[in-house]
Amino acid sequence: MQLATATWPEVEAYLATCTGIVVPIGSTEQHGPNGLIGTDALCAEAVARGVGEATGALVAPTLSIGMAEHHMAFPGTITLKPSTLVALIGDVVGALAEHGFDRFLFVNGHGGNIPSLNAAFYEVHAARRATRPEAPGLRMRIANWFLGPAVGRLAAELYGDNEGSHATPSEVSLTQHLLPEHIKPATFSGPAPRGSFHDRHDVRRRFPDGRMGSDPSLSRPEHGARLLDTAVGEIAEAWHRLLAED
Amino acid sequence: MQLATATWPEVEAYLATCTGIVVPIGSTEQHGPNGLIGTDALCAEAVARGVGEATGALVAPTLSIGMAEHHMAFPGTITLKPSTLVALIGDVVGALAEHGFDRFLFVNGHGGNIPSLNAAFYEVHAARRATRPEAPGLRMRIANWFLGPAVGRLAAELYGDNEGSHATPSEVSLTQHLLPEHIKPATFSGPAPRGSFHDRHDVRRRFPDGRMGSDPSLSRPEHGARLLDTAVGEIAEAWHRLLAED
Amino acid sequence: MQLATATWPEVEAYLATCTGIVVPIGSTEQHGPNGLIGTDALCAEAVARGVGEATGALVAPTLSIGMAEHHMAFPGTITLKPSTLVALIGDVVGALAEHGFDRFLFVNGHGGNIPSLNAAFYEVHAARRATRPEAPGLRMRIANWFLGPAVGRLAAELYGDNEGSHATPSEVSLTQHLLPEHIKPATFSGPAPRGSFHDRHDVRRRFPDGRMGSDPSLSRPEHGARLLDTAVGEIAEAWHRLLAED
Amino acid sequence: MQLATATWPEVEAYLATCTGIVVPIGSTEQHGPNGLIGTDALCAEAVARGVGEATGALVAPTLSIGMAEHHMAFPGTITLKPSTLVALIGDVVGALAEHGFDRFLFVNGHGGNIPSLNAAFYEVHAARRATRPEAPGLRMRIANWFLGPAVGRLAAELYGDNEGSHATPSEVSLTQHLLPEHIKPATFSGPAPRGSFHDRHDVRRRFPDGRMGSDPSLSRPEHGARLLDTAVGEIAEAWHRLLAED
Amino acid sequence: MQLATATWPEVEAYLATCTGIVVPIGSTEQHGPNGLIGTDALCAEAVARGVGEATGALVAPTLSIGMAEHHMAFPGTITLKPSTLVALIGDVVGALAEHGFDRFLFVNGHGGNIPSLNAAFYEVHAARRATRPEAPGLRMRIANWFLGPAVGRLAAELYGDNEGSHATPSEVSLTQHLLPEHIKPATFSGPAPRGSFHDRHDVRRRFPDGRMGSDPSLSRPEHGARLLDTAVGEIAEAWHRLLAED
Amino acid sequence: MQLATATWPEVEAYLATCTGIVVPIGSTEQHGPNGLIGTDALCAEAVARGVGEATGALVAPTLSIGMAEHHMAFPGTITLKPSTLVALIGDVVGALAEHGFDRFLFVNGHGGNIPSLNAAFYEVHAARRATRPEAPGLRMRIANWFLGPAVGRLAAELYGDNEGSHATPSEVSLTQHLLPEHIKPATFSGPAPRGSFHDRHDVRRRFPDGRMGSDPSLSRPEHGARLLDTAVGEIAEAWHRLLAED
Numbered sequence A, B, C, D, E, F: 001m002q003l004a005t006a007t008w009p010e011v012e013a014y015l016a017t018c019t020g021i022v023v024p025i026g027s028t029e030q031h032g033p034n035g036l037i038g039t040d041a042l043c044a045e046a047v048a049r050g051v052g053e054a055t056g057a058l059v060a061p062t063l064s065i066g067m068a069e070h071h072m073a074f075p076g077t078i079t080l081k082p083s084t085l086v087a088l089i090g091d092v093v094g095a096l097a098e099h100g101f102d103r104f105l106f107v108n109g110h111g112g113n114i115p116s117l118n119a120a121f122y123e124v125h126a127a128r129r130a131t132r133p134e135a136p137g138l139r140m141r142i143a144n145w146f147l148g149p150a151v152g153r154l155a156a157e158l159y160g161d162n163e164g165s166h167a168t169p170s171e172v173s174l175t176q177h178l179l180p181e182h183i184k185p186a187t188f189s190g191p192a193p194r195g196s197f198h199d200r201h202d203v204r205r206r207f208p209d210g211r212m213g214s215d216p217s218l219s220r221p222e223h224g225a226r227l228l229d230t231a232v233g234e235i236a237e238a239w240h241r242l243l244a245e246d
């Protein structure tokens, strides 16, 4: 069930049976010459909804904008400051906790969100300690769909070293599967540069077309279908583990 | 064009011709017994995308969670504090301004967002004054689809006094048109209480099922189609006026 | 009774009979060639004190500085960032609530304050939800003296279209009535430009002397006396309605 | 000249001759059984206006609400959090600096404001370092009227040990001089307890009627007149020194 | 060279040759029955100073208090909220950048700091983008001494599975080497529970004496000496890589 | 006992006998041509530890970085914004209060920290009022070692007028006593300029080598030993008074 298409009495009924919720979070940022700017949000949303269908988990609206400061030298990228993202996550968790939700699985599509998510979780814990010291604890976990071991194996099988670390053929394939009408021509060749970086200027300088060690020309919609299934499978398991936690 | 399904080179090309952008913003909050929790976001998104198709405007990802503190006594409602929403809007505008966007039309689906949006606009102006005093100004406008005069006339024609102020038949019709598979049975009768309120407890006390002066049992998908067309039409004009502004 | 000239035992006695308070809020900003920079604060204060005298309401000290970012290209304007104003309002309400006040009527003299006031009210509600979830709700309302229907009718009668939207003859008349020794010569002629604006540069460009569609040369102290009476009358009614609210 | 009763062209003219401004700041807090809640604001305002008249200094609107957390156990006290007061001062100074003001004399009526004022000054310096590193520095000074040496000598002459540290006969006398119609009966006798304190509960416990080591029954309006003159005199000198600073 | 024992002219001379700096950061938190509350700070400081001696790097004062919310159910733990730690790091980096430092190696002793450090780095990048868009980028890196591969191999050799994840024999050994006068008796036996956790209550419930999968009774000062050498060696290399970065 | 070298069970035992704690706080800032950048932190730490040894007080880790904005024109100075320092102090006090500490003696080595410390104390009081209105109050006091009357007498005896106000021979002597291996040559002569200042540019302009009215060439390690003893003696008394407070 998606929260967006539920009514409040339906949520009330759900809460009587389960106090967990899945929250997809992505990013709106450059994904190379043929990757969609919404890639991370689209992928996280698709995986989260798949998990919802597979498990009955309630799925919150997608947080489409994340922390993408390092991609800001490419037009179209939107970023939240980490402090804003921390506040946003804190408000979302706080509001849901008010209704009785206490187990949160953030299905994440973007590595840049991880520090802010983790920071936000402890900011939430600290705020509860200050205001409701005796309230039961909240369980907040991140499931990075693109870092799951099964997804990793499949990506390695499909692309080997050409998977890279940003604008990867995996994530581009997944969006091609979701939105075949938005498959863009890949007019570049070969893998992109690799390596680390610091700020947005440095990213643009080192990775002039936005790809990082990846060859998204290898992307295929049918790969996307397999990757989606695999990701949904392993995150559904994470969901069950979260619910089963003592 | 939607930002989420564009590539960064496509955005670069768009910016060479137009520095305006449409940003849909909604809310995730109770909408009465048969209204979807995502109503305000779904409506704003549909209207914004319609405007994008009608005018060629670039459409940003939907900000699905707004300021809904007053609905927090109903399960499923998520709210941002006004200060968080102000920070969020500021970051989004700031990032887009970095790329050269300078005209922002927020297509809004929720009255509760209006103060925070307006506060955010001046927070942005103040920040630019502090940091880039000579930079050209940013134009930020709100288009509330549900408050447009033509939409108002159509709603009055369709529902008269039963339109009410929250969980209205207009917005429910619009979501019925968008998502016919999510039409919920309306098992109540007659209009809801009317009047003002202060906090969430008071809202729940005065409006026990979440409707405010509205009769969403009158909602019909075909009304939604007409309302959508009407809203798109009048907001497309607002877009053109914004672009034409001296 | 004014809070500033009361003793704490007098406030304690007042609270035993009434838990409402009137809070005047204005702005310190340019008001055209002959309007006083303190116009909005002076007017709000005079109206609020009039309401206090008419009804026995306790009147808090005037918040003289508001959100006037858009007037910052004129010397003498002072502005708070919306976020600062939100924090200020939150602290003032929070402190008064601590003593038992729970009905707040903000008598406002400046349109630019409205978004921040409304944002602040929900910020207060959110903070109480977090820290004192069971505490009774606070009722916070804005009474914009210059937007009341009776004041509007009188301004229309006196000035017709020359009332305009900023540095209006109404508010200038009111200050002329209050401070006849500070009546300034009006050395301009005719109405000012009209229209919308975005940031301070744009305001200065479009409205070079600070008037917006208004002709404050029409101001007269005796108009101010009538406007004050009218505003006090309609806001006194708003006060009674607020106290009577269920 | 008071900023509130000036027009913007008058401020523009003033700035051509002087870039200094006087800002009165007080507090809204209990002042014992017969002291006015607005004492600190009323005194600071009167002294600041006196300085303005004596020297031609421009005088900003009074910041009537300060940091009075420790008095919050007495009805009627309003306090800003230090962080709010720091933000408020920062905005006020920042706005005025925008117009060219660069010497600020805060005429202060309340000891509890001093830390926040000093913190704010460095917050302003830090913000300017970040955003306008080459801009000329701002000079911000506090003149505590009640701590001036001449005022101290006069208070000692008038009240000796009965001056105390809060709700003092000096400040009460000054308000009696300003507002003879608000002289309250003093129905207590003898000096109040002395000593330090920590939070509001502790203040109420140690100083049950709000006086701290003071005997405000000694207050007389004619003392207030002398104190006002004396304070104006020594702060006028501080103003001249500030303007003369290299 | 340590910053604390240098003079400003010495720092000026250093900056003429090197714009990098090492910043130790630890935590003040429970470390099991025989581990010191300052373990993470003491270890980070010792490693950082060792790197300073080995390479000539300037070493900043140790940030001794980190993000330890999850250990707050044990007396003596001090924690910063993630948002406070982000602000702290931002100020420290910002101040040093002002002097010309542009390469920062944070030698970290506590896993709980990692999200806040990473969030802070992007907060710094975002602030520079807003205020000094053309300024050269800052390089900020974390070196977690306890996660280095060589340290990991040595810990595995010394303790195998008994290393655990908190209050580890490695870090306790290191402090025993540094402070032999503070070696505490280990009066427990066997490894502690393992597993994940959410908030402080949960940590205390699952790990009642504070050890997490570790057996710090295996700690020996001579192990500490070897671990320190190993850590210094691999972080010195990281320092050289950072300086050599293009 | 130092917190850093205690275990949590030792802290638990301490709390059963005493709920007070000593927190040293310094600064990392230029101290003239031969003074150490860490002077203020080193001195505060040494005094605090001496107090701990003399009285059995628990001593927290030193907060080594303070508010030193005014020294930022000298390389090596690090500063926190006042708002960051306020947040830091608030978190430290809040965490310790959680364990039952309720009497805090901040042994301070830097005048620039005083406003932020005092602001932080009231920020803590305000936060507790909001969240735990009935909780017992916290007692937070500052002991400025360099302002104690006995220290003042000794400094006057040793240096007379050459003590000055920054980079004083007293504090330099104290660090010479603590760290004889870091005694730097004093290659200047005579006292430095005196006077007030506003921002960092002004400090550098008026005090080109960083000394303010002081002659640190008079510093001697043996003076430092006497100053340390004297400071420990008078702050130990302050500690006893704090514990004895009703």
Ligand code: NI
Binding pocket: A031, A039, A040, A109, A110, A166, A167, A171
């Ligand atoms: Ni991606």
Ligand code: NI
Binding pocket: B031, B039, B040, B109, B110, B166, B167, B168, B171
């Ligand atoms: Ni709606």
Ligand code: NI
Binding pocket: C031, C039, C040, C109, C110, C166, C167, C168, C171
């Ligand atoms: Ni006005």
Ligand code: NI
Binding pocket: D031, D039, D040, D109, D110, D166, D167, D168, D171
């Ligand atoms: Ni007073």
Ligand code: NI
Binding pocket: E031, E039, E040, E109, E110, E166, E167, E168, E171
């Ligand atoms: Ni550790």
Ligand code: NI
Binding pocket: F031, F039, F040, F109, F110, F166, F167, F168, F171
């Ligand atoms: Ni010093």
